[in-house]
Amino acid sequence: MKYISDFFGLLFPRKCCICGATLVEFEKSICSGCLLDLPLADTAKNKNNNVEQRFFGRIPIEAATAMLNFKHGNKVQTLLHQIKYAGNEEAAITMGRQLGIWITQCGRFDDVDILVPVPLHRSKERKRGYNQSMLLCKGIIQTFQRPISNGNLIRIKKTDSQTNKNREERLNNMEGVFCLLDEKAFENKHILLVDDVITTGATTEACYMAMEKVEGLKISIASLAVAGYI
Ligand SMILES: [Zn+2]
DSSP: OHHHHHHHHHHSOOBOTTTOOBOOTTOOSSOHHHHHHSOBOGGGGSTTOHHHHTTTTTOOOSOEEEEEEEOTTSHHHHHHHHHHTSOOHHHHHHHHHHHHHHHHHHOSOTTOOEEEEOOOBHHHHHHHSSOHHHHHHHHHTTTSOOOBOOSSEEEOOOOOOOTTOOHHHHHHHTTTOEEESOGGGGTTOEEEEEEEEESSSHHHHHHHHHHTTSTTOEEEEEEEEEEOOO
């Protein structure tokens, strides 16, 4: 079988989804050079980091982190585009695996019980074919082993684009977007909400609103990327 895959590799070389370089056998979607070159959000490992600060006074969270710095035109933007809009499921799982290592290194998520991917609306997931946050979770558990809860927190409302809205309008837009089907399943649990990119935090806040009545629930947040303040 290896002989056959080598043969097809010569005819159709696999390319890095960020820089276009030909991948070697062990590389998955992203070349080692790009992986090393992605801008890490190193300050987001510590307590009171800029991701956590985004939620101060808004929602009570245990800990929050993001691995990459998103800026317009940087490699993270290309990567997120691949994961969200270009159907690159392998890149999402590869980056989830890296995010799992990051979460472990943070040392602040050791008592997390369950991973919860931020859900997409059913129609959007059907159209895209997958939920990128779920794929991130599938990668995370390769390096940070926890059960994944997919389908308990669900998205029941589609929203208009968040662009061109101020913070208050964004929050109004997000009201009643998510719903928790089984509160008991999350009682006295520490959940890690997994997202692809955090900008204003309005999506996370809306997820919290759907879960705030659950007894003894603790919430932490891990995102692949974080965007600067808007
Ligand atoms: Zn590359």
